[in-house]
Amino acid sequence: MSRISTEIDFDKDGRQTGFLRLPHSVDRSAYGWIPIPIVCLRNGPGPRVLLMAGNHGDEFEGQVALAKLARSLTADQIKGRIIILPTANAPAARAGKRNSPVDGLNLNRCFPGNINGSPTEMIAHYIETVLLPQCDAVIDVHSGGQSLQYVPSTHIRRSPDADRFARASALMEAFNAPFSWVFEGARETRALNAAAERCGIIALGTELCGGGTVTPNALRIAERGLRRALAHLGVTALDPPDAEILPSRRLQVGSYPFYVYAEDDGVFEPLVALEDVVTADQPAALIHPVDTPWRAPHEAHFKQAGIVVCARVPGRVERGDCLFHLATP
Numbered sequence: 400m401s402r403i404s405t406e407i408d409f410d411k412d413g414r415q416t417g418f419l420r421l422p423h424s425v426d427r428s429a430y431g432w433i434p435i436p437i438v439c440l441r442n443g444p445g446p447r448v449l450l451m452a453g454n455h456g457d458e459f460e461g462q463v464a465l466a467k468l469a470r471s472l473t474a475d476q477i478k479g480r481i482i483i484l485p486t487a488n489a490p491a492a493r494a495g496k497r498n499s500p501v502d503g504l505n506l507n508r509c510f511p512g513n514i515n516g517s518p519t520e521m522i523a524h525y526i527e528t529v530l531l532p533q534c535d536a537v538i539d540v541h542s543g544g545q546s547l548q549y550v551p552s553t554h555i556r557r558s559p560d561a562d563r564f565a566r567a568s569a570l571m572e573a574f575n576a577p578f579s580w581v582f583e584g585a586r587e588t589r590a591l592n593a594a595a596e597r598c599g600i601i602a603l604g605t606e607l608c609g610g611g612t613v614t615p616n617a618l619r620i621a622e623r624g625l626r627r628a629l630a631h632l633g634v635t636a637l638d639p640p641d642a643e644i645l646p647s648r649r650l651q652v653g654s655y656p657f658y659v660y661a662e663d664d665g666v667f668e669p670l671v672a673l674e675d676v677v678t679a680d681q682p683a684a685l686i687h688p689v690d691t692p693w694r695a696p697h698e699a700h701f702k703q704a705g706i707v708v709c710a711r712v713p714g715r716v717e718r719g720d721c722l723f724h725l726a727t728p
């Protein structure tokens with residue numbers, strides 16, 4: 400089924416830690432493999448959940464939250480099974496980069512993967528053909544990474560299956576992030592949430608801040624949300640301090656008009672901030688030319704009204720870089 404192997408027995412009760420062994424033949428290691436850390440907790444039959452972070456290696460909040468969860472949970476605290484991949488694209492996570500330095504690929508644009516492909520394609524293939532089919536739900540913890548900053552949020556994809564969509568929606572509410580939204584008209588077939596759809600299981604994603612760092616606030620939201628989501632799925636018990644429901648704004652995100660892109664190269668001067676409510680045609684940013692500072696800056700505009708949920712972080716931009724994206728109630 401896959402060229403990736405592991406010493407983990409997914410049907411065995413108890414707590415197991417180890418590696419997925421991703422074959423990789425290079426000069427310094429002819430028959431070597433890339434280690435991808437994995438933790439499996441099982442306690443009899445019950446709900447089966449996959450928790451992932453490090454799908455993008457420069458999104459650190461989930462990597463920390465899942466490592467802490469993996470260390471703190473014992474098998475007797477759960478019913479069913481939890482598989483944890485804190486650094487799903489391990490070479491990218493090791494490098495602290497969005498894409499893998501081994502093959503340059505973005506794991507979340509590689510599904511359904513390829514059994515004989517490059518390392519990132521083989522990871523995608525393993526997740527889609529080995530892990531997802533033996534799970535009922537997957538939570539994929541993302542954030543804005545180096546280039547973007549998000550409001551702390553969870554998201555689900557609009558599913559053509561009404562029952563599956565209702566269950567994903569309930570899981571998103573259980574996570575109880577300050578913002579939660581639905582990707583309407585999602586057309587990306589190469590992402591993990593599309594893989595989950597193909598496997599008939601529910602998927603919850605997050606966008607927990609970002610900027611290439613970890614903040615106490617983002618981590619608190621991640622850890623609390625994960626505990627609440629696991630309890631909702633019936634795989635763990637809910638700790639009393641997590642039972643309180645906090646305010647969460649329910650939004651939707653559409654396609655192209657929700658996004659603002661740089662149409663020139665230069666220095667990015669944002670004119671709005673996260674959580675600002677904007678109108679159609681409102682100026683979003685000025686892009687200042689670096690070599691000809693006497694020229695007027697290019698003005699980028701919002702194409703529609705909405706709430707700013709994502710903003711670019713680095714000060715330098717090139718034509719085609721995403722500056723902002725919006726959500727609507």
Ligand SMILES: [Zn+2]
Nearest residue numbers: 455458541542
């Ligand atoms: Zn990501």
